[in-house]
Amino acid sequence: MKILVINSGSSSIKFQLFAMPEEKVLAKGLIEKIGEETSFVTYKSEQGQIEAKEKIIDHEKGVMIILSLLTDSQKGAVSSPEEIKGIGHRVVHGGEEFTSSVIISDEVIAQIKKFSELAPLHNPPNLMGIMACKKFLPYATQVAVFDTAFHQSLSPQAYLYAIPFDFYKKYKIRKYGFHGTSHLYVCRRASLLLNKPQANLISCHLGNGCSITAVEKGRSVDTSMGLTPLEGLVMGTRSGDIDPAIIFYLADKGYSIDEINAILNKRSGLLGISGVSNDMRNLVEASRKGEERARIAIEIFCYRIKKYIGAYFAVLGEVDALIFTGGIGQNNAFIRELCLKGLKQLGIILDETKNNTALPTQECLISADNSLVKIFVIPTNEELQIAQDTYRLAQQ
Ligand code: ADP
DSSP: OEEEEEEEOSSOEEEEEEETTTTEEEEEEEEESTTSSSEEEEEEETTEEEEEEEOOOSHHHHHHHHHHHHTOTTTOSOSSGGGEEEEEEEESOOTTTOSSOEEOOHHHHHHHHHGGGTOTTTHHHHHHHHHHHHHHOTTSEEEEEETTGGGGGOOHHHHOOSSOHHHHHHHOOSOOOSOHHHHHHHHHHHHHHHTOTTOOEEEEEESSSEEEEEEETTEEEEESOOSSTTSSSOOSSOOOSOOTHHHHHHHHTTOOHHHHHHHHHHSOHHHHHHSSOSOHHHHHHHHHTTOHHHHHHHHHHHHHHHHHHHHHHHHHSSOSEEEEEHHHHHHOHHHHHHHHTTOGGGTOOBOHHHHHHOOTTSOEEOBOTTOSSEEEEOOOOHHHHHHHHHHHHHTO
């Protein structure tokens, strides 16, 4: 069965076409800068590659182009759009409503719209992708896969903030957590590698956005992102945890709420501290060249991760394995080492050689033989997780 996976962002659409259950990627691509004069299309299949500059005014046009690429007489991967039986959509926020992936109905669309209040930058473009696919592929089963769903197993002690309870009742202010599809995927892989279906795991997704999740017997019990992705670890441009009073202090200094929002989301984190870049590769290089603030940014980044690992160790009591994934987690041995420095007492011991020789695109065990906790690098594959869920639901 051919399954198309769509990740529709505010100005981009990423897509991958899978043959299921073989889990084979038949084609993939990206449309960037939707709505601008020079939108950019990249596409790759076994039959060849296409790169083109074209004005793509909206997501509907974007989906039309994806379908024409997939059915291209020379480089296409299907002979007609009808071959695509299922479409899996990444949806960022599923509120408290969705604890797993679902077939998209009018009711589901209404709920996704409702949760746009909680994810105004993400859910509306996710919906645009859904609506365009519904229009052009009405016969295919459309499935929504939520970033928040995996974390719906959190208990109130983990998801409630200690603010007046009415705010939870009235506005649903609580921890939701994100990156759920990635954490779920790497945790399932780790369970298979451990040959232990009910494993206790700590999963570190370190990309541009970063989050860490405590998994007990396969279920998420705590996670670092919160009501929004701003909470928790230090990220590329997001602050992660701060004293909320900083916001009032800045407001007193004359910054508007919108400005403070932009400061914490776009001008903080690695970029804000270093003043150099939000890209870890640049920071590591700058730090090696003696740039002090780049060095401090890396230290703060790793120190925060280490604190969360300690906290989640306490939450779980027993930990079978720790997982690193995401662009930084998969690629950077030095960062992994810094995060785990001094955790021997917790039974977390890295094998230096294995860590330094781990390949970013392969699943690797990087812990020492005497480490009580196994340490894995596991490349994330949210698209495959979405394809698997969509295939399962499309068969029903
Ligand atoms: P996103 O969260 O946007 O999906 P990715 O998971 O692709 O992001 O991760 C992007 C991050 O990965 C960037 O900050 C980049 O610095 C980092 N990264 C990629 N390769 C390396 C590398 N070799 N060393 C350190 N960081 C890397």
